[in-house]
Amino acid sequence: MSRAKNPGKPRQPKKLRVGIYGITGCAGCQLSIIFNEDDILDLLDLVDLQAFPFIKEVNADQHFDWVIVEGLVASEQDLATVKKLRRNAKYLVSLGACAATGCVPAYRQFTLKENYEHLLYRKQKRLKDVEPTPIDAHVKVDYYIPGCPPDKKEILGFFTAIARGIEPRGTDNPVCVECRKNGNACLLDQGKPCLGPITAGGCHAVCINGGLECWGCRGPTKDMNLNLMIDILRKKGFDDRFIRDRMRTFAGLKLPTLNRIFHGKG
Amino acid sequence: MPLMETYRQTKADWKRFLEALMKGRELIAPVKRDLVRFERVKDIEDIHLKSMSYFPAKHWFFPEEQTLFRFSKKGFEMPKQKEPRRVFFGLRKCDLNAIKHQDMVFIKQAKDPYYKALRKKSLLLGYHCRTAPSPFCFCESLGLPDFFDLLYYERKDHFVVEVGSAKGKALVKKYGRWFHAEKGLTPEQRRIKNADTLEETDIGRFYDHPGWKEGVNLCLSCGACTALCPTCYCHSIHDEVTVADPGSGERKRQWSSCQLQGFTKVAGGHVFRKDRESRFKHRIYHQLEWFREKNKVPLCTGCGRCIQGCPTRIDWVSMINRMKDDEHRT
Ligand code: SF4
Ligand code: SF4
Ligand code: SF4
Ligand code: SF4
Numbered sequence: 001m002s003r004a005k006n007p008g009k010p011r012q013p014k015k016l017r018v019g020i021y022g023i024t025g026c027a028g029c030q031l032s033i034i035f036n037e038d039d040i041l042d043l044l045d046l047v048d049l050q051a052f053p054f055i056k057e058v059n060a061d062q063h064f065d066w067v068i069v070e071g072l073v074a075s076e077q078d079l080a081t082v083k084k085l086r087r088n089a090k091y092l093v094s095l096g097a098c099a100a101t102g103c104v105p106a107y108r109q110f111t112l113k114e115n116y117e118h119l120l121y122r123k124q125k126r127l128k129d130v131e132p133t134p135i136d137a138h139v140k141v142d143y144y145i146p147g148c149p150p151d152k153k154e155i156l157g158f159f160t161a162i163a164r165g166i167e168p169r170g171t172d173n174p175v176c177v178e179c180r181k182n183g184n185a186c187l188l189d190q191g192k193p194c195l196g197p198i199t200a201g202g203c204h205a206v207c208i209n210g211g212l213e214c215w216g217c218r219g220p221t222k223d224m225n226l227n228l229m230i231d232i233l234r235k236k237g238f239d240d241r242f243i244r245d246r247m248r249t250f251a252g253l254k255l256p257t258l259n260r261i262f263h264g265k266g
Numbered sequence: 267m268p269l270m271e272t273y274r275q276t277k278a279d280w281k282r283f284l285e286a287l288m289k290g291r292e293l294i295a296p297v298k299r300d301l302v303r304f305e306r307v308k309d310i311e312d313i314h315l316k317s318m319s320y321f322p323a324k325h326w327f328f329p330e331e332q333t334l335f336r337f338s339k340k341g342f343e344m345p346k347q348k349e350p351r352r353v354f355f356g357l358r359k360c361d362l363n364a365i366k367h368q369d370m371v372f373i374k375q376a377k378d379p380y381y382k383a384l385r386k387k388s389l390l391l392g393y394h395c396r397t398a399p400s401p402f403c404f405c406e407s408l409g410l411p412d413f414f415d416l417l418y419y420e421r422k423d424h425f426v427v428e429v430g431s432a433k434g435k436a437l438v439k440k441y442g443r444w445f446h447a448e449k450g451l452t453p454e455q456r457r458i459k460n461a462d463t464l465e466e467t468d469i470g471r472f473y474d475h476p477g478w479k480e481g482v483n484l485c486l487s488c489g490a491c492t493a494l495c496p497t498c499y500c501h502s503i504h505d506e507v508t509v510a511d512p513g514s515g516e517r518k519r520q521w522s523s524c525q526l527q528g529f530t531k532v533a534g535g536h537v538f539r540k541d542r543e544s545r546f547k548h549r550i551y552h553q554l555e556w557f558r559e560k561n562k563v564p565l566c567t568g569c570g571r572c573i574q575g576c577p578t579r580i581d582w583v584s585m586i587n588r589m590k591d592d593e594h595r596t
Binding site for chain 2: 062186224228
């Protein structure tokens with residue numbers, strides 16, 4: 001990627017070749033891209049959309065500058081797809097919570113097989129089930145657009161940044177930062193099990209704005225004080241099982257120390 | 267000290283006075299909903315004066331997010347200032363001095379046109395704390411000076427009003443029919459009732475004291491303290507470009523906080539204050555020590571909001587008091 005000489009010119013000599021793919025997931029994150037209705041045509045001008053099988057009939061599958069992947073690795077096909085995409089792209093972006101943390105589908109790793117076995121891809125002979133895992137368990141991820149679903153404006157920000165040849169602006173600030181800016185009354189203070197203090201923001205604290213505590217969909221911050229968060233929730237009267245399960249809902253695989261904290265192992 | 271010009275105003279006249287000011291101005295005052303915030307007030311009956319506002323009035327001068335200018339190939343364009351004139355009522359001594367301290371930063375030092383524009387159009391009407399308005403406040407420990415246009419002392423059926431500026435004086439002159447002569451208040455009557463005391467503001471020698479650990483261990487680095495602080499002025503700046511033309515867009519600033527790891531991240535990814543302890547101490551030391559080194563007064567005005575709003579109620583005032591006590595014992 002080279003820096004555009006004149007930042008005023010969207011028409012670079014060569015537009016970035018972009019591919020957008022989905023593996024196991026609900027396609028909601030890909031929809032979040034499309035939800036940018038007012039800007040989507042400009043977006044298509046900005047980059048050279050080589051592949052987006054969700055909405056396009058003809059799709060390239062190699063020579064990408066950037067490839068954006070939604071979903072988690074839950075089948076052998078998924079695994080082959082991400083490996084191939086990784087090989088064929090300069091930069092790989094994880095889009096949404098499944099891709100970044102494994103999200104709710106990965107919760108299965110914390111339960112007994114007999115609880116879900118009957119739900120697996122049985123009849124689908126060609127789909128071979130693997131342990132559900134985020135993309136970065138298998139290939140290098142260069143950039144994350146987190147969230148369940150991701151913020152559509154953040155997606156636009158990502159595209160404009162790469163088109164300008166600058167680093168996209170993510171945040172590792174906890175959700176509390178935006179929550180307080182919004183002038184919300186703190187739900188944790190009211191005894192609700194809000195995970196905002198350990199969860200990466202960028203969502204504008206949308207859940208808390210609407211009265212729901214943060215469940216941690218954007219994954220833990222690098223700077224989190226996990227032990228203190230657990231202590232606070234315990235003191236508020238939540239039992240260990242509740243705390244553990246709540247924390248595992250969206251990002252269990254990114255909180256491996258929970259095993260040690262709650263089960264004395266791992 | 268020259269005696270303050272002092273007046274008496276009945277509560278009915280107070281209402282008339284505010285209503286008169288509301289013609290051509292917005293009235294901003296504390297309103298209690300789930301919490302007390304400084305909000306636009308349409309009905310004077312909504313003003314809440316019993317307890318301190320949970321949020322300060324800061325965002326009315328220094329908004330959470332603000333456009334600095336628009337840019338495009340053609341150049342730069344300043345945003346049009348559309349903000350109306352405003353009268354603030356119910357600011358307490360800590361709030362008023364916090365505005366004074368932000369004036370030092372934004373007007374005196376930075377010559378910030380955005381902040382200045384909002385400040386110039388404001389009237390500051392204060393409210394005296396006869397009873398401690400919050401269980402956490404300690405403003406008397408900071409020795410704050412007077413800073414207001416008018417200051418209201420609530421009595422049973424009237425207010426005593428002091429005049430603190432030329433703007434205040436002009437108001438009394440213009441609306442003289444609602445102001446009646448009253449003798450000046452004694453220092454005792456002017457005193458403020460606090461809930462707490464900070465025993466030491468000169469804390470340089472405590473920097474390596476093990477007593478800080480207690481607070482650090484209870485800190486989530488969530489930034490609530492700095493967001494709720496009426497004096498904190500730190501912000502970050504970023505560009506938001508349009509998709510149609512990424513060469514054009516808006517440069518914006520938004521609140522930031524020294525409690526966040528990203529706050530000291532520089533090009534290349536290096537973070538200067540990575541560990542929680544140095545970040546935690548930075549806030550207290552900037553509030554009490556480092557701002558004073560430059561400006562002769564501590565930045566903190568003792569409102570206690572950073573303690574009240576902290577999810578673990580880290581009481582750094584008691585921590586410092588204990589450090590000082592320790593010192594006397596040894
Ligand atoms: S409600 Fe949650 S996200 Fe908001 S400030 Fe409280 S803990 Fe943080
Ligand atoms: S509010 Fe409390 S927990 Fe949050 S950063 Fe400030 S001191 Fe730390
Ligand atoms: S540091 Fe705390 S007590 Fe001091 S002005 Fe800020 S919020 Fe108030
Ligand atoms: S450095 Fe920290 S304490 Fe000081 S003004 Fe900035 S945010 Fe507030």
